[in-house]
Amino acid sequence: HVQLVESGGGSVQAGESLKLSCAITGHIDSGYCLAWLRQAPGKEREAVYRRDSDGTQTYADSVKGRFNISQDNTKNILYLQMSNMKPEDTATYYCAYETMRRCGARSIYEFGVSGQGTQVTVS
Numbered sequence: 001h002v003q004l005v006e007s008g009g010g011s012v013q014a015g016e017s018l019k020l021s022c023a024i025t026g027h028i029d030s031g032y033c034l035a036w037l038r039q040a041p042g043k044e045r046e047a048v049y050r051r052d053s054d055g056t057q058t059y060a061d062s063v064k065g066r067f068n069i070s071q072d073n074t075k076n077i078l079y080l081q082m083s084n085m086k087p088e089d090t091a092t093y094y095c096a097y098e099t100m101r102r103c104g105a106r107s108i109y110e111f112g113v114s115g116q117g118t119q120v121t122v123s
Contacts, residue, residue, distance in 0.1 A: 001026050001027065001113075002024060002025070002026040002027060002028055002097050002113045003024075003025050003026050003113070003115075004022055004023070004024055004025075004095050004096070004097055004113055004114060004115035005022070005023045005025075005115055005116070006020060006021065006022050006023075006093060006094065006095055006115045006116065006117055006118040007020070007021050007023070007118055008020040008021045008118060009092075009093065009118030009119045009120045010119075010120065010121070011120075011121040011122075011123065012085055012120075012121070012122055012123075013122070013123060014085060014086055014087055014122055014123065015084055015085065016085055016122075017081070017082060017083045017084070017085065018082045018085060018120060019079055019080070019081045019082070020036075020079065020080040020082070020093055020118060020120070021077050021078070021079055021080075022034075022036070022077065022078040022079075022080070022095030022115060023075075023076065023077050024076040024077070024078065024097065025076065028076065029099045029100060029101075030100075031053040031099070031100030031101075032053060032097055032098065032099055032100055032103070033050065033051060033052050033053055033097070033098045033099075033100065033103035033104075033111065034050075034051045034078055034095065034096070034097055035047065035048075035049060035050045035051070035095065035096040035097075035098075035108045035111055036048040036049040036069075036078075036080050036093060036094070036095050036096075037093070037094045037095075037096060037108060037109070037114075038089075038091035038092065038093045038094070038120075039091055039092050039094070039117075040088075040090060040091040040092075043091075045094075045109060046060065046062075046091070047060055047108045047109070048060050048063055048067065048080070048093070049063070049067065049069055049080065050108050051069065052103065052104070053100035053103065053104075057069065062088070063082075063089075066082065066083050066084045066085070067080060067081065067082050067083070068080075068081045068083075069081075078095060080093065080095075082120075085120075085122045086122060087122050087123060088122075089120060089122045090120060090121050090122050090123075091119075091120060092117040092118065092119050092120070093117060093118050093119075093120055094114045094115055094116075094117045095114065095115050096108065096111035096113065096114040096115075097111060097112070097113040097114070098110075098111035098112050098113070099112075
């Protein structure tokens with residue numbers, strides 16, 4: 001089984017930056033999809049980023065130009081670099097994983113594995 005652990009959350013001022021990490025452990029398939037989602041209090045979960053098994057990347061319009069993804073393949077860590085942060089970025093951030101075999105037919109909200117989340121507050 002794959003397990004995901006997010007970290008790096010915290011409180012920042014508007015305009016500042018924060019970098020989240022998602023550590024991926026367990027039996028990782030040779031092909032897979034990854035994603036970041038967030039959920040603000042009282043709101044539905046929102047897609048932030050998706051990377052499909054063919055490398056196609058999609059950022060939410062609300063974060064384009066401000067958020068950037070990188071990955072350390074040797075450590076199996078996915079990073080979400082957030083810059084020029086806004087109060088509306090306040091949320092719990094989750095990373096998610098799905099095998100290549102399944103993710104093509106699934107929305108980001110249906111990915112089978114997600115972490116416990118890390119809280120981000122922007123004031």
